[in-house]
Amino acid sequence: MIQYASLFEPVRIGRLEIKNRFAMAPMGPLGLSDTEGAFNQKGIDYYTARAKGGTGLLITGVTFVDNEIEKHAMPHVPCATHNPVHFIRTAKEMTERIHAYDAKIFLQMSGGFGRVTVPTNMGEYPPVAPSAIPHRWMDKICRPLKIDEIRHIVNMFGQGAFNARRAGFDGVQIHAVHEGYLIDQFAISFFNHRTDEYGGSLENRLRFARQIVKKIKQTCGEDFPVTLRYSPKSFIKDYKSGALPGETFEEKGRDIEEGIEAAKLLVAYGYDCLDVDVGSYDSWWWSHPPMYQKKGLFMPYARLMKEAVDVPIICAGRMDNPATAVEAVEKGVCDIVGLGRPLLADPDYVNKVMGNDIQSIRPCISCHEGCMGRVQTYSALNCAVNPQTCRERTAAYNPILRPKKVMIAGGGVAGCEAARVLATRGHSPVLFEKSDRLGGNLIPGGVPDFKEDDIALVNWYANQLETLEVDVRLNTRVDAAHILSGSYDAVIIATGSYPRILSLGDDDHVHTAEEVLLGKKNPGSRVLVAGGGLIGCELALWLAQQGKQVTIVEQMEKLLAVNGPLCHANSDMLEALISYNGIKVHTGTRIQSFRGGNAVCTTPDNEVIIHCDSVVLAVGYAPDRSLYEEIRFQMPNTYVLGDARRVANIMYAIWDAFEVANGI
Structure with a gap:
């Protein structure tokens, strides 16, 4: 008897039947492409392993359809139009292996990153956007796209989808009216200041997305599934500034009302399925939720989409608990459960759920160290808890000659x-x-x-x-x-x-982070945390959430300066939570002594006295x-x-x- 039987009922996207309710959510396939824009052997092995593990639908990470308007250094990610013969030949090997496991696979195709292109992945090429708006990461103003450039990208979507179908892909996903990528920048009035046919009204701002699905359907046929990665809410407070859960703010991006209206239009244009999340690069901790976000955080938004449109809804976002996945499907939140990082951590997740072997599923810890941290720093997708991810062949278990x-x-x-x-x-x-x-x-x-x-x-x-x-x-x-x-x-x-231990004077009230976390020491109600690395910041947040007055003293000029590579979604959200929870921060400051409830700290310019009940040390490990x-x-x-x-x-x-x- 399968404990989670409803997750293994088939579901359709258009005319395509998928054997179960699990989809591999798209994750950037950096390191999985060769110099000609095809999937390399690492990429083929990586996706095949998830099909072998039981996942019904695989959605590749982002691939490009064009490398002329928004240029990308090669090899970066696959591109179906760069060398079509080579792409089709190599992708066909991958799709054939995947189909052997009765799994389906969609190619995710991007119109470009625009203002959010990660600098380490962009090379020397200038960023583009719908309008002259600030780049997310660099101190640059983006170049507005010309109408003929937009039309060129639309045509390349048609060519890319045609090549994908020839290569054996069962459908495509468009990347995206989602997370503030280029097509989403056109769709959001905060980024789109155009006065031509691609700006102004919502219908005009969605014209780019409409033309893409129309071109693909014309090229590949109405029966070829075209899905859309879609964010009905942006959580943007301003450029490079995102809202936290529960925070009251004025939405500068797409709000829920427009999100519902846009979804209805997009489905009317011909999109066969919406893959739902929320957020943007300006509020990156929504699109790439770290451990500070609750499990199943996209479910309320997926439900809204399910109620608004009559196409299948995919919902990801920390959905790794099978009980949560069952609830989402059985209560009509979504039709398909998306698993991103959980399938990095354990490619056999779905088969283990089917076999009621939940305790053997290797958990994702939402650290982003092996995936997004390495993507943004080294242009390589991996997993912190699974060293074989994206190295399935080179890191296979070695046979032994003699047991030792x-x-x-x-x-x-x-x-x-x-x-x-x-x-x-x-x-x-x-x-x-x-x-x-x-x-x-x-x-x-x-x-x-x-x-x-x-x-x-x-x-x-x-x-x-x-x-x-x-x-x-x-x-x-x-x-x-x-x-x-x-x-x-x-x-x-x-x-x-x-x-590491510091002797500060009143050492009876100087504790280690470990002692406080394990309940061996009571830090009191006013706590000074010495050290603003990851341990110190997370400890401070935990203490503040208990209602304590917390101050962080860090000798370096910024928090989290020595940890890495941390994904910006994690580090930015943690820093924002520190401010949001009223934690005081003194950077460029060193604690010198602690006596009588007074911590004496020094900066290059002066001395600071901080009143506290205890000092908790988070100054590193030896x-x-x-x-x-x-x-x-x-x-x-x-x-x-x-x-x-x-x-x-x-x-x-x-x-x-x-x-x-x-x-x-």
């Missing part, structure tokens, strides 16, 4: 990942953890309610190691003598890190390498991983552990 007994000291994420990979490959890991629980620094880090998925990841590792029958020994501290006498073939030291240093020259095949090697983030702890464990 491998000792692992430390049960944080690095130690757990190493044990999981070793056991999966057929080795015999033995994991020792000095505490009574696996997880390491994720345990205190996962205390705030917005970090619940960190604990879900810990629980997933515990379940995996139990399923793989890994020998896990909790409450056991190992020393060099044990390691050297244990007849191990290899040793992994993953002993983690410890918080690697715990003592055990490694003691045995490194006595035990061959010894490796050091995680924070014990280099204090970093979850992604590098997991990736490094995978790399080493897959090579033993």
